[in-house]
Amino acid sequence: MSDVAIIGIGLHPFGRTPGVSGAQQGAIAARRALADAGLQWQDIQFAYGGSHDGGNADSLVDKLGLTGLPFINIFNGCATGGSSLICAVNAIRSGQYDVGMVVGFDAHPRGAFAFDAKAWGLGEWYGQVGLGLTTQFFAMKIRRYMDQYGLSEDALVRVALKAFRNGSKNPNAWRREAVGYEEIAASQMLNPPLRKLMLCSPSEGGAALIVCAADKAARYVGKERIVRIAASVLRSRRHGSFEVFSPSQSIRQAQSPTVEASKTAFEMAGIGPEDVDIAQVQDTESGAEIIHMAENHLCRDGEQEQWLREGVTEIGGRLPINTDGGCIANGEPIGASGLRQVHEVCLQLRREAGARQVPKPMKVGYCQVYGAPGISAVQVLKL
Amino acid sequence: MNEPDQRIPIAPGLFTWPSAEPQLIGSRCRRCGEVKFPAQGSCANCCGEDVEEILLARRGKLWSWTVQAFPPKSPPYAGPAPFEPFGVGYVELPGQVCVESRLSTADPQRLRIGMEMELAIELMHVDADGNEVVCFCFRPLEDQPS
Secondary structure, three states: OOOEEEEEEEEEEEEOOOOOOHHHHHHHHHHHHHHHHOOOHHHOOEEEEEOOOOOOHHHHHHHHOOOOOOEEEOOEOEOHHHHHHHHHHHHHHOOOOOEEEEEEEEEOOOOOOOOOHHHHOOOHHHHHOOOOOHHHHHHHHHHHHHHHHOOOHHHHHHHHHHHHHHHOOOOOOOOOOOOOHHHHHOOOEEEOOEEHHHEOOOOEEEEEEEEEEHHHHHHOOOHHHOEEEEEEEEEEOOOOOOOOOOOEEOOOOOOOHHHHHHHHHHHHHOOOHHHOOEEEEOOOEHHHHHHHHHHOOOOOOOOHHHHHHHOOOOOOOOOOEOOOOHHHHHOOOOOOHHHHHHHHHHHHHOOOOHHHOOOOOOOEEEEEEEEOOOEEEEEEEEO | OOOHHHEEEOOOOOEOOOOOOOOEEEEEEOOOOOEEOOOOOOOOOOOOOOEEEEEOOOEEEEEEEEEEOOOOOOOOOOOOOOOOOEEEEEEEEOOOEEEEEEEOOOOHHHOOOOOEEEEEEEEEEEOOOOOEEEEEEEEEHHHOOO
16 A cells, blocks of 8 residues: 655645635645645546535636546535545556545635535424524533533633734734733624633635645655655444434444544554554634544543643644644635644745744654544644 | 413424323333334444334433523524523433433522432423424423422
8 A cells, every 4th residue: 555645735725715706716735735745737647626616626626627537526514624635545546547636625604604404304394493502512521621620611711812823923814913811702602611712613615635645745845845644544433322313312422533543644654642642623613622632532521721821732742733724714614624733734844834833843744633422533744 | 371281292203292291201121121212213322223112201310411601503403492501411211211301490500419309391482273282391300390
């Protein structure tokens, strides 16, 4: 099996870009990734792409050129980008291809995601009575977690504080102004314990990666720009895992799919959580970052509040997390969101992250996305 | 509010109705005993298809909770107008299943994990034919009218 490397990355800024469609943002990201790798669209042998509200991903071929390549659309909720990358990794590992593209983009309408009960296999009553909001689920998950492990609202505020501070150093972020502790702590309570400034919003953006058989990567780019994919894993929920859009759940609790995806990814990469130098985890809201820190084995349950107070997960800390501001500062165009994480880790490992560059030396990066109704994708990247 | 038999449930098959003491209708796997709500024809635990309908306990413990403080998009939301915040929680029915539900109170001061809850029926809206459409909810047991 061939090892797989990322040799090109491209991003269209996240947020709101009036006059530029979601698909155009995807095409811009794709061209930037090609330029980054020194390749032409004609060099790309296959592509996987995902978009929810931005139109069919494969409509990009109209904009990039009709070269006849196999372009496959992927949609897997908030884990769409991670899922596309896993497919691309397997396509190269199979030996069928040497160079391909993974691209994701989106442009969501303003406000919370619309809920369609039928699409999730649920009765219409579920939405009619006011259930089926993802924010309710995240609020109830973190409420129970805080109760179990004795965490306070301070931890929730500090995650958002860090997100906006990191976003202020990221020219591609949507929210580029730091926000004060008091402002976050006093922002509107939407689903207690979650306040407005602790939640990410649907947004727009595009992200693309060029993936390549690792043994051929040096033909295209310098060694310092080759980021190897050491593990790429997707898991769906097992019975008993607490998940979004569940009118009932088992009284016998099971672990989240993230726990299993993370464990498998570490085994596949042959490393442990202590080897991770930088991580991006799904921060749909402050609570999700806190829970995902533990579900990804990066810390023990209950340690998060102390870590946040001590600045462990800050850019200058021992384990920087969500260095580009995460979903909270970038919003979540769900087709592009997982690829944004990978883009950020590549940029950091290549030491091209500018004002938000992590100062310490780094070799291993980690990305995790979580999506409805209980899927988790983990990537381990190595310089 | 009208007599129980003049009110209609928001969907068939969710709870026994009309009834002075309605119960949620779930399903139980005859092979592994796993319980699900609403009732479904297969078991997510053991992948079997031999399931039976059962009535769920009316009382349980609050497993977790939040408050829906902003109006959900409408449609699909068809709750009382003008919008009023409502509680949302999972209630663990002993030995059966944890059920997601609206809660009778939206006051965070009155909600805590582990508190005793009981099934109740609440008005959602009045439909075009003048029927009062009702749904199940759970209320803190300490709120019970004596």
